[in-house]
Amino acid sequence: MSKQVEKEMRGELVAEGGPLCPGCGASLALQFALNTLGKNTVLLTTPGCVCMGTLTFDLHTLVKVPQIFTLFENPAAPATGVKAGLDRAGTEMNVLCFMGDGGTVDLGLGGVTGVAERGDPVIYICYDNEAYMNTGNQRSSSTPYGALTMTTPVGKNLKGKSRFKKDMPGIMASSGAAYVATASIAYIDDYVQKVRRAEEVTANDEGMAYIHVQAPCPTGWRFQTKDTIKVARLAVQSGLWPLYEIYSDEFKLTRRPKERVPVREYLNTQGRFRHLSDEQKDLIQAHTENRWRKIDESR
Amino acid sequence: MTLKLLSGNDAVSNAVKTCKIDLISAMPITPVSPISEKLAQFVADGDLDARFIEADGEHSVMSILTGASIAGCRTFTATCGTGLGFMCNPIYNVPVMRLPIVMAVGNRPQGLLDFLSDHSDTMSVRDSGWIQMYVENNQEAVDTVIQAYKIAEDKRVLLPVMMCFDGWYLSYLSEPVTIPSQEMVDSFLPPFKPDHLSLDPEKHLAYGYQVNAENYNMEFRCKFNQAMERAKTVITEVGAEYGSLTGRTHGLVEPFMTEDAELILVTMGSMTGTAKQVVKEERAKGKAIGLVKVRSFRPFPGEALMDSVKEASIVVTLDRSISFGGNPPLYSEVAATLFPSEDRPTLMGAYAGVGGRDVTEERLRELITQTLEAYEKKRTIKGRIWVGFNGGENNKVI
Numbered sequence: 001m002s003k004q005v006e007k008e009m010r011g012e013l014v015a016e017g018g019p020l021c022p023g024c025g026a027s028l029a030l031q032f033a034l035n036t037l038g039k040n041t042v043l044l045t046t047p048g049c050v051c052m053g054t055l056t057f058d059l060h061t062l063v064k065v066p067q068i069f070t071l072f073e074n075p076a077a078p079a080t081g082v083k084a085g086l087d088r089a090g091t092e093m094n095v096l097c098f099m100g101d102g103g104t105v106d107l108g109l110g111g112v113t114g115v116a117e118r119g120d121p122v123i124y125i126c127y128d129n130e131a132y133m134n135t136g137n138q139r140s141s142s143t144p145y146g147a148l149t150m151t152t153p154v155g156k157n158l159k160g161k162s163r164f165k166k167d168m169p170g171i172m173a174s175s176g177a178a179y180v181a182t183a184s185i186a187y188i189d190d191y192v193q194k195v196r197r198a199e200e201v202t203a204n205d206e207g208m209a210y211i212h213v214q215a216p217c218p219t220g221w222r223f224q225t226k227d228t229i230k231v232a233r234l235a236v237q238s239g240l241w242p243l244y245e246i247y248s249d250e251f252k253l254t255r256r257p258k259e260r261v262p263v264r265e266y267l268n269t270q271g272r273f274r275h276l277s278d279e280q281k282d283l284i285q286a287h288t289e290n291r292w293r294k295i296d297e298s299r
Numbered sequence: 300m301t302l303k304l305l306s307g308n309d310a311v312s313n314a315v316k317t318c319k320i321d322l323i324s325a326m327p328i329t330p331v332s333p334i335s336e337k338l339a340q341f342v343a344d345g346d347l348d349a350r351f352i353e354a355d356g357e358h359s360v361m362s363i364l365t366g367a368s369i370a371g372c373r374t375f376t377a378t379c380g381t382g383l384g385f386m387c388n389p390i391y392n393v394p395v396m397r398l399p400i401v402m403a404v405g406n407r408p409q410g411l412l413d414f415l416s417d418h419s420d421t422m423s424v425r426d427s428g429w430i431q432m433y434v435e436n437n438q439e440a441v442d443t444v445i446q447a448y449k450i451a452e453d454k455r456v457l458l459p460v461m462m463c464f465d466g467w468y469l470s471y472l473s474e475p476v477t478i479p480s481q482e483m484v485d486s487f488l489p490p491f492k493p494d495h496l497s498l499d500p501e502k503h504l505a506y507g508y509q510v511n512a513e514n515y516n517m518e519f520r521c522k523f524n525q526a527m528e529r530a531k532t533v534i535t536e537v538g539a540e541y542g543s544l545t546g547r548t549h550g551l552v553e554p555f556m557t558e559d560a561e562l563i564l565v566t567m568g569s570m571t572g573t574a575k576q577v578v579k580e581e582r583a584k585g586k587a588i589g590l591v592k593v594r595s596f597r598p599f600p601g602e603a604l605m606d607s608v609k610e611a612s613i614v615v616t617l618d619r620s621i622s623f624g625g626n627p628p629l630y631s632e633v634a635a636t637l638f639p640s641e642d643r644p645t646l647m648g649a650y651a652g653v654g655g656r657d658v659t660e661e662r663l664r665e666l667i668t669q670t671l672e673a674y675e676k677k678r679t680i681k682g683r684i685w686v687g688f689n690g691g692e693n694n695k696v697i
Contacts, residue, residue, distance in 0.1 A: 039500045044366075061505045066498045068369060069507035070362065071388055077359035078366030081322070084350050085370020086498065088321050093498065111362065114355030 005192045010038030015062045020053035023225030025215035025232060026127040027053065028185045030098055033125055034065065036195040041094040042082055043067045046075045046108070048100040049134045049217075050127065073107035075099040076115040079122040094123060094199055101128040101142035105168050113175040119207035123198045126168065127215040137220040141166045144240075145287070146280050147272045149220070154275045164287060169212045173246045178207030181245035181254075184214050186232035190243055190254050197245070214241050222271025234266040239288045242295060251298055263288055305476045307437045307469035311377065311403050311462075312337035314441040316347050317484040318448050321372035321491070324352040324363040326382060329414060330466040331405035334377040357382040361389035361400075368398040369506055370498060373448065373491040376400075379466050380407030383420045393459045394428025394523060396506050397495060399451030400459040402429075403444065405466035406568065406619075408654055415655020416466040418568065419620040422628050428523050430460040430530055431597040433567040435553075437474040440464045442547055443594075445479065449488050449537045455529040457495065463596075465569040465619075467655070483544055527598045534595055551600035553592040554607040556582055560589030562613040562671060563644075565604070565633055567593050570617060570651060570658040577663045588667060593629065601636040608637075613674050614644045615666065617651040617658075617686070627683070645674060649684040662687040 013034040020027045030050055034041065043065050045051040054063045061067060070078045075097050083095045104112055104126040115122055131149045132138040138151040145164045148154050152161040173180045179201040183191040191213060198209030216231040218224065223231055235241035239260040244253045263285050267273040276284075305313065312334050315323075323342070325335035341347035350367075354360040357378055364374040378386060383404060393400055409419040421431055430450065434440045440462060447460040464470065479487075497504060510516050535550050542548025556578050557563055566574050571592045581588040591607045593600070608614050614637065618627035626634070630648035637643040647670050652658045666686050673680050 039503070041500070042498050061503075061508070064503050065500060066503050067505040067508075068366065069505065069509070070365075071392060074358055074362040074389060077354070077362035078369075080352060080359075081324075081363040081366025081368070081372070081374075082370045082498070083366075084322055084352060084363075085367040085372040088350065089371055091498070093500070110355050111359045114359055117355070118353065 001188045005189045008192055008196065009035045011035060013039055013064045014054070015064070018053045018062045020049060021219050021225070023218040023228045024049070025185050025217060025228050026050050026100070026129055029125065029127045029191070029213045029215050030054070032188060032192055033096065033098060033195050034063065036192050037094045037096060037123070037199055039065050041065045041096050044070055044075065044079050044082070044095070044097045046070050046099050046103040047072045047134065048103060049129070050098060050100065052134055072103050074111050075103045075108040076112040076122070076124060079124070080115055080118065080120045083120055083122055092203070094202065097122060097124040099124070099126055100133070101126060101130060102132045102140045105142040105166050106140050109171075113171065116172055116175040116177040116208045116210065119176065119178065121202035121205050121207060123202055123209045123211075125211045125213060127213055129215045129217040129220060130165070131220050133217050133220045142168065145284060146276050148275060149272070159275055159277065159280065160272070169210065169246070172210040176207065177210045179209040179245065179247050181211045182213070182241065182243055183211055184232050184236050184241055184243060185216070186229050186236060187243060187255060194245060197247075201247070220272070223269050227269060231266070231269050234261065234269060237261045238263045238266040239292055240266055242291070253295070260292070302475040302477055304473050305437060306333070306471055306473045307405070307440055307464055308333035308471070309337060310437040310441050310476045310478070311444055311464070312341070313478045314444040315375050316341055317479060317481055318375075318445060318488060319373065319490065320347065320349045320375050322350045322352065322364070322367045322374045323376065324354045324360045325376045326354055326357050326360055326378065328378055328380065328382040330407065330470045331377045331379050331403065334403060357386040358389060361386045361393070364400050365389060365393060365396065365398060368400050369396065369496055371491070371493060371496055374400050375402070377403040377405065379405040380409060380414060380420045381411070383424065384409055387424060390424055390429065391427050392507060397457040398459060399448070399457055399493075401444065401447045401451055401462065402459070403440070403462045403464065405470040406463055407466040413654055416468055417619045417653050417655060418463070421461055421463045422620045425597055425628060428458060428527070429597065430458055430527070430595070431463055432460065432595050433463045433593065434469070435569060435571040435592060437469055437472070437476045438547070439549065440469060441476055441478060442541060442545070442549060445484055445488065446537050446541050446549070448491075450530065450533050452491055452493070453533045453537075454494070456526055456533050458523070458526055458530065463568065468569040479545060487541065487544055531595070531598050531600055549594060551595045551603045552607055553594060555590040555592065557589035557591060557607050557611070559587055560611050561587040562615065562667065563589045563591055563608050563611040565591050565593060565608070565614060565616045565629065567596065567629060568619060570619070573658055573660055574617070574663055577660050577667070581664070581667060586667075596628070599632045601632070604633065604636055605640070608644060609640065611644045613670060614646050615670050616646070616648045618648065619652040621650060621653055630683070645679050647673070647680045647684065649686050651686040656687050658686065
């Protein structure tokens with residue numbers, strides 16, 4: 001974190017000692033998002049790792065902002081109501097949905113795109129740990145190709161997930177979100193700037209701001225807890241996780257890897273890809289090259 | 300206050316308009332779509348100072364209302380049938396957070412066999428913690444919507460209310476209706492100022508949290524149940540106050556010609572009007588028939604019902620929904636109410652209006668004859684009687 005970004009922080013709003021796993025990527029993403037937005041923020045969460053980590057049992061919470069626990073499949077619509085209610089009372093507050101990929105990309109997709117289409121000025125951050133982690137690592141439609149999960153196991157007939165993940169930021173951009181960005185916890189300055197940008201866009205009532213942040217999960221992805229940032233960085237450096245933003249229909253890369261490292265370097269850090277054949281790894285490499293070709297063509 | 304000829308949908312929309320609503324969200328669904336259309340038009344024309352949020356599904360509707368209610372808004376929606384089914388998950392979250400949301404449900408069967416009128420939609424969420432009030436006609440729909448906010452927002456209650464009015468029979472039927480003046484409603488219904496809801500960052504409260512099963516969970520549920528019990532008093536008080544302003548008093552139950560009645564029909568919803576007509580005619584012929592309308596189904600007013608039926612020899616319940624493989628909801632409640640009394644009346648139960656089957660005067664007269672005959676032969680009809688069943692006498696299909 002640079003000095004500049006350090007100055008941007010508006011307090012420590014997530015208490016220490018929460019029940020999230022050591023090395024949790026989502027925990028970092030939550031801390032930086034909340035500390036960037038400050039305490040004048042309503043936080044909405046759904047069942048999932050972060051919810052269980054922030055809304056703990058026995059009437060205590062780890063987060064020092066007002067908080068609403070919504071249903072798994074409706075992460076976004078309550079935020080519309082909260083924002084409308086605050087507006088009516090003349091109260092200016094950030095409304096932040098901080099949700100996992102299961103609630104966003106699978107169950108809640110209709111409601112999430114509904115907020116974008118209506119242009120409700122809500123900040124939505126999807127922390128993508130690429131599976132249903134809180135229930136013990138089951139496949140979501142955001143699980144990457146080839147990954148081992150409890151419901152895409154490795155056996156005689158199946159070698160991990162057989163499909164590529166949904167392009168959720170693309171869905172949000174085409175659904176009418178005013179601001180869409182991808183982010184990584186290995187590039188905190190970039191992430192914090194994007195959260196700040198989301199705050200501006202929603203404060204100006206331009207519409208919904210959507211940030212899709214990768215949240216490496218040592219427990220589910222099977223890597224050592226000390227390697228969370230390394231894994232996140234390799235995802236960006238290999239080109240598997242491009243960092244960009246889309247604002248006013250303009251696509252802008254916010255960080256271009258000088259030279260993309262082979263995806264194998266990223267895949268080899270994690271146990272969930274250990275079974276991959278050379279063919280499968282080549283397929284992921286080709287898919288990545290193809291994606292960058294499209295990115296370059298569009299510029 | 301002048302009489303206007305209004306469909307149930309228009310009547311409800313006009314009633315909602317008088318309640319100083321902050322936020323409405325709704326989806327189109329037959330037969331209540333005109334409610335949201337009308338409210339959207341009121342907002343568009345500037346006749347109603349509220350936000351109208353077009354949603355992307357009933358699930359989102361109830362979620363939007365949840366968020367808005369936490370932020371201090373008085374909210375409204377209307378739905379029915381499969382729409383209510385799609386809303387089911389967030390419906391259960393509303394009482395848990397003690398949010399006084401009001402919803403009109405134009406009863407329509409659950410499942411896609413048909414989309415006429417019965418109570419299987421609202422009965423599927425009878426245990427959700429929402430207050431459920433079933434109305435007889437469009438005037439009562441108007442009166443109940445206005446009262447619903449006062450009941451829901453009462454600090455002794457703080458629970459959401461479903462105003463259940465039969466789809467088609469009421470929602471599309473035009474009847475003469477009086478919409479109370481804005482001044483009257485303003486004097487009756489104070490502004491919504493919830494003490495228990497705040498998004499103040501200094502307080503940083505959490506809503507919808509999980510609690511430890513051993514410490515709090517059962518106790519919270521007990522409290523919801525106590526609030527439901529207190530709602531009985533509040534419904535009665537609010538009904539009486541409204542009656543003093545309008546001359547129309549509604550309570551938990553409404554007895555009709557029950558004095559010295561030998562047989563009492565127990566009804567809910569729009570069939571009550573037809574049944575009252577039959578009761579009047581049978582009385583004129585010298586038969587001692589009476590009727591009790593159950594207006595509040597949740598909370599279920601056992602004591603009030605018992606007071607109304609205890610002198611009768613026969614009680615016949617008319618259920619507009621089926622609990623497949625079990626006893627229907629109204630019959631079950633009445634049976635449980637009567638059972639502890641030693642000299643209880645004989646109870647018989649009928650299905651009437653299930654799946655939208657018309658409940659005609661003729662069919663009701665047949666039901667009365669059939670149950671009286673059975674009673675005179677000193678027996679009861681053990682199975683349920685299917686009123687208006689095709690292809691045979693009512694009870695022979697069991």
